[in-house]
Amino acid sequence: MFLTIGTTGTPERPATDLGYLLHKHPGKAQTFSTSHGTAHVFYPEASAERCTAALLLEVDPVALVRRGKGKGRGGAPDAALAQYVNDRPYAASSLLSVAMTTVFKSALNGACRVMPERARETLPLRIEVPALPARGGTELVHKIFGPLGWTRVDAVAVPLDERFPEWGDSRYVRLVLEGELRLADALRQLYVLLPVLDDAKHYWVAPDEVDKLLRAGEGWLADHPEQKLITSRYLSRRWGLTRQATERLELVRLAESDDLEVESVDNAVDETTDTEERPVPLAGQRRAAVLEALRAAGASRVLDLGCGQGQLVQALLEDVRFTEIVGVDVSMRALTVAARRLKLDRMGERQAGRVTLRQGALTYTDKQLKGYDAAVLSEVIEHLDLPRLPALEYAVFGSARPRTVLVTTPNVEYNVRWETLPAGHARHGDHRFEWTRAEFRAWAERVAARHGYAVEFVSVGPDDPEVGPPTQMAVFTMTAADGKTAARGKTAAGAKTAAAGSTADGPTGNGPTGNGPPGNGSTGNGSTGNGSTGKEAVGDKAVGDKAVGYVAVGIGSTDDTTIRNGPADDGSAGNEPAPHTPADSGPAHKAAADSGPAHNNALANGEQTRSAPADGGPARSAPAGDGQTPHAPAGDGPAPNGPVGDGRPAAGRTTARETTKEGRAA
Structure with a gap:
């Protein structure tokens, strides 16, 4: 999979300025890892008169098959040719678009700290794509690239076999684009239109693809004569997403025609009219308290131990500061429900890389759980028999030893405030015990002293002056810098x-x-x-x-x-x-x-x-x-x-x- 970007220059404005705009040195060959292979950037020629940068993407067909399992993934038209033999490693497609966002991210955003004025100027560009799948042929290629300011759009169909011209042409074309454009505009057009011409994507199209389309299409997509076709194909013909994108593009077009902001045009609904406050469920308050504590601790890699059906994992995914989230539960059924709730099979590639669901018993040590910033035991400990609790304590505090541990558990004193809960009954049929505030505090302080943590206590939910809050939370913070006990330094x-x-x-x-x-x-x-x-x-x-x-x-x-x-x-x-x-x-x-x-x-x-x-x-x-x-x-x-x-x-x-x-x- 190959793409070249070239420009010309003068001694006053050398062509090698392209290296600054792409943030890639013309004198070096660089390699980047992508989700499906390896990307190489090098310069076949670099002089003051002419400079050409090449992007070569080597796709791993095995990784493509493994990552493409499931509905909506690996949906290339020729993927059914054979599992490991198809056109994906060679033809420009959404794989190349994703690689461009990894390799040329700053150039796509139009950012260049060294030469900011050069990034805002147009350049004489020449872009070549030797093998581009085009469903619709050369005619569609001209319809799509023609209105975008290119002075030359050359699309030549590639024959199936040059030795047998009677077989006709394949659906692949050799594309050459020439014109005066900003480098950022040219890269954004390629990012959107390569998968549009291929009419396929190698990953599931999630709702966030609408935002990606509008960002990359800013300045040219709203007024494009083939806007509907581009929007529909880019979003894999998902009708709901296509309608949403079309409505937002129409607002952009109206705002641009009247020289207004989009927000000032879309003001038909007064959001202040719905002022009724709805009570937040206790589970929601508990998740909010956990998220607040994790943010205060500065955690980015988080373990959700006893994740259940994935409610907390889902909330963590909504905050980009949590870069790695691991949900662990002993129940495969619960993990299956969690995967369905998170829509892992349809999740975007980058989002799916942040979350992992694993089966495991919390009473056993696991080396793979070491090294995380924080661990959460939300409504977990009360589901264990008391004789098994020391095993969990050691597995979490003694073996895994995250920097911060959050433990929430019901406050049994508050049970008298639940009108529907009979006296002497636990809140859940599987609760083996429920502690008072004093019992929970004594246990937490004992665990903290034993394993080198400091502990603080947080009330979750309405704090009753007589019986306290419905949920109590302990925030454990490691006191020893290296995670070892003070005995190493003192004893x-x-x-x-x-x-x-x-x-x-x-x-x-x-x-x-x-x-x-x-x-x-x-x-x-x-x-x-x-x-x-x-x-x-x-x-x-x-x-x-x-x-x-x-x-x-x-x-x-x-x-x-x-x-x-x-x-x-x-x-x-x-x-x-x-x-x-x-x-x-x-x-x-x-x-x-x-x-x-x-x-x-x-x-x-x-x-x-x-x-x-x-x-x-x-x-x-x-x-x-x-x-x-x-x-x-x-x-x-x-x-x-x-x-x-x-x-x-x-x-x-x-x-x-x-x-x-x-x-x-x-």
């Missing part, structure tokens, strides 16, 4: 400084361990002594990119074990209790070694874990990074404490995986 990276002055490593033996001078914060190495009633310290364990402290405490011989966990972006220990796991009997845990002192594991914020009993001597404690760590009573041996280093248990220290069968249940 792990600060392992050498956070516990300055702690006890240094001591030798391991059956007797008491000697105390060394203050070390650099590394964990002491010592074997844990046996004790049937002792308490065992377990160090920090890194989970994903989160530092989570686990403390297992065995009491007496009943193995009544409590696990305390807590994510720590700030290095602090958690305080959320897990259920106790009783065991039968016997000592709480079996130590990993027979004798020697145990080392306490002090957390970075000064909170202490407890040490296992040793064989003899009093227990001693070492200070943590930011405060003195109290020590727990031990057996008969000294047990110098050591601070947490990189989150791994010290050598010789008993971990939860090294416990006995009874302790492993904890």
Whole structure:
């Protein structure tokens, strides 16, 4: 597919000014990627007297077939010849028009910052199209290009086979145009008239094609004698769109004849007469609140997690600032309805490139969901069983980690204001729970603290002074710049400084361990002594990119074990209790070694874990990074404490995986 644009010049006004107007350097060959292939721009000749720019479009036939599936796509007249063998890669068509908007966008708009006055002037242009499909023959070509100011319109029919002239001519012509026109006007005419002569488009004609036609046809289409044919063919004979375009072109013609603005002509309807305000449904208010929060966060790439039937995706598509929108839902039926609502099979090519619908469960991590600016969970969490909620929390906040997360959920306190909702019933039959404002706030603050986010709360809908709004929204904003926990900067990276002055490593033996001078914060190495009633310290364990402290405490011989966990972006220990796991009997845990002192594991914020009993001597404690760590009573041996280093248990220290069968249940 080939097109050349040439001009002539003088030493005072060289022809190479064409390079400035096209924004393409005459001394370079440039390549551009398009949706169906690759476009090349180069200059066969470039001198002060004559300059010619060539646009060569290489169409990928496989991509054309794949992207052309579905009603209204790939509708070229010869596409039925064969799936991968047809005239589309060679004949000038709507594919070339779309490539022109990509390669010569500034020239089409008549913009040139370097030579603005030259862009407003007419040039002696020569345009050649070697293979142009023309349904209507050379006669139609002259009817269309003749009234547009070209002094020469040369259209020569291409024979089917030069060796067999009796076969006649094909529907393709060699087109040569010469005349004095503005470069922008010439490119706009080609953009509209190439698919008009071909009488086909490779993409579905959406309503926004009317605006494209009027923009490209400004100044010449309203008064063109073949306006109806051009409008009908460009809009693929869609009667509704053709009528709309014709009416607007008529307004343009009337305004130009009276030297008025179009708005002053089309003033028969007073828009202020309809002043009745209609209440906005709660779903609409919720979408408006989400859109406002996304705009405030500056998000452009957005995940709609649990997109359902695509209402929010549709609203996001209407705002051009959202350049990439991904809707995820576990239900294929819902995604099918969403695709039908969005009319994906009929959507324009550029618009369709902004949206993706994917099937996926939100309780599982997905690497493809990482790196987005924002994620929205609109009325989603209440559809999960509470035991499954932590999995969703980690998948979104721990794995995907978007910069901003919006979560909306019903406020159960407001249910008393719904007259048709029976007392004690949820708003939807699939709601597994509905939270009060206090419950939602507590959950959101806990998730934010665990995963390194700050959280704010927004009321959605009318805010009742007694029961609050019908919908509550939490806006989570990531606090760590790199998406990692603060433990990297405070706990792990600060392992050498956070516990300055702690006890240094001591030798391991059956007797008491000697105390060394203050070390650099590394964990002491010592074997844990046996004790049937002792308490065992377990160090920090890194989970994903989160530092989570686990403390297992065995009491007496009943193995009544409590696990305390807590994510720590700030290095602090958690305080959320897990259920106790009783065991039968016997000592709480079996130590990993027979004798020697145990080392306490002090957390970075000064909170202490407890040490296992040793064989003899009093227990001693070492200070943590930011405060003195109290020590727990031990057996008969000294047990110098050591601070947490990189989150791994010290050598010789008993971990939860090294416990006995009874302790492993904890």
